[in-house]
Amino acid sequence: MKKIKHVPVMFNEVLNSIPKDCKILMDGTVWHGWHSKLILENFKNIKLICVDRDPNIIETAKQNLSEFKEKIQFVRESYWKLESILENKKVDYILLDLWVNMEHFKDAKRWFSIKHCWPLDMRFDTNQKITAEYILKNYTKDKFKDIFEKYWDFKWKLLDEIIRIIIKSRHKLKTTFDLTNSLKEWWIWEKKIAVIFQVIRIEVNQELEQLEMFLWKFQDYLNPWGRCGIITYHSIEDRLTKNRFKELDKNWLKNLTKKVIFPTLKEIEKNKPSRSAKFRLIEKI
Ligand SMILES: C[S@@+](CC[C@H](N)C(=O)[O-])C[C@H]1O[C@@H](n2cnc3c(N)ncnc32)[C@H](O)[C@@H]1O
Structure with a gap:
């Protein structure tokens, strides 16, 4: 055992x-x-x-x-x-x-953490069809705005800018690092990037x-x-x-x-x- x-x-x-x-x-x-x-x-x-x-x-x-x-x-x-x-x-x-535990953050196939270069997944239920990649590639500006406002308790000063960067770079998003690098190019800090990841995880899993x-x-x-x-x-x-x-x-x-x-x-x-x-x-x- x-x-x-x-x-x-x-x-x-x-x-x-x-x-x-x-x-x-x-x-x-x-x-x-x-x-x-x-x-x-x-x-x-x-x-x-x-x-x-x-x-x-x-x-x-x-x-x-x-x-x-x-x-x-x-x-x-x-x-x-x-x-x-x-x-x-x-x-x-x-x-x-309800905590998302470290095991999920360490699982390379799920892409729960910003620390490693992993595919865009984030599903708890691996039988589910919607992944983080699907959301990042398909959501409209309004839909992104909706989830960022709904799943985060603070005002986002740069929200429009963040959404613009995601939509602009979505064609090349395959891994975690693709997203972090696209955001870092526009001076978005790591702390904020971690929150962006969290919002997308909440949406993927409809938590x-x-x-x-x-x-x-x-x-x-x-x-x-x-x-x-x-x-x-x-x-x-x-x-x-x-x-x-x-x-x-x-x-x-x-x-x-x-x-x-x-x-x-x-x-x-x-x-x-x-x-x-x-x-x-x-x-x-
Ligand atoms: C913090 S862990 C629970 C730890 C557990 N109490 C223990 O002591 O070992 C949270 C667990 O909830 C599961 N989970 C998340 N959302 C769920 C849902 N909607 N239905 C069932 N399980 C879910 C995750 O897969 C994860 O295994």
């Missing part, structure tokens, strides 16, 4: 948020199964439905969690497609941990739309007293979660984190990626 060395983000907060009598939990973003493993070790009578949209990742999760295989059902699917994941079942807890769809219906798949815990790393994802939880608080659900939970300083020191994490929790009553 592959050894799990990593400590999952906000694991104490996640473990403490799971009711003691929780029997069935859906981990909607299982990745290599770090949260799932801790949950299985701490809740002896629990069964898990482990979901990830990335087919390679599901295989690694199966290996890492093989000692618990009788207790887990693996599903390769997007977490928001609850009707096909759960069919008629309801669960006691749903966990989402915010999927979260919105999930937030719209997850309560129908929770048992009474069932809970949903969501860890976000992006201000827009957190805002969507916060606003929806607030809305649902008036409708048979209780928002248990009116004040959002942050990782402790000790955790941030030990595990840098946790620094932008925020945890929110809601309960069905």
Whole structure:
């Protein structure tokens, strides 16, 4: 079995948020199964439905969690497609941990990072047709404007200029470096380029739309007293979660984190990626 060395983000907060009598939990973003493993070790009578949209990742999760295989059902699917994941079942807890992990940044075929010369891909789900290359080569000026304004919380002073550069150089865009070099020629800084990459990744994977769809219906798949815990790393994802939880608080659900939970300083020191994490929790009553 592959050894799990990593400590999952906000694991104490996640473990403490799971009711003691929780029997069935859906981990909607299982990745290599770090949260799932801790949950299985701490809740002896629990069964898990482990979901990830990335087919390679599901295989690694199966290996890492093989000692618990009788207790887990693996599903390769997007977490928001609850009707096909759960069919008629309801669960006691749903966990989402929405970070894009380092594995994706290191995967040369996906092109998630600006640091290496890679093809323009960026899909979580490798069966999906739309890639970053498709977007960069086909989107109109208005469509680019729309996604940059929607997926980034700050005003973009150079937005028109950036879009003009992308459209002008799109015919020669094959790799990450083609895009970074085209932008650098016009004095766009690396920090901004990283944000441009992030916006395109969010669009390729429809990350915010999927979260919105999930937030719209997850309560129908929770048992009474069932809970949903969501860890976000992006201000827009957190805002969507916060606003929806607030809305649902008036409708048979209780928002248990009116004040959002942050990782402790000790955790941030030990595990840098946790620094932008925020945890929110809601309960069905
Ligand atoms: C931060 S990792 C989760 C880490 C996990 N909690 C752990 O402790 O090992 C996020 C995972 O979510 C997956 N993911 C992203 N969007 C998804 C979606 N719409 N549906 C299902 N999985 C998704 C990614 O493939 C990635 O494996």
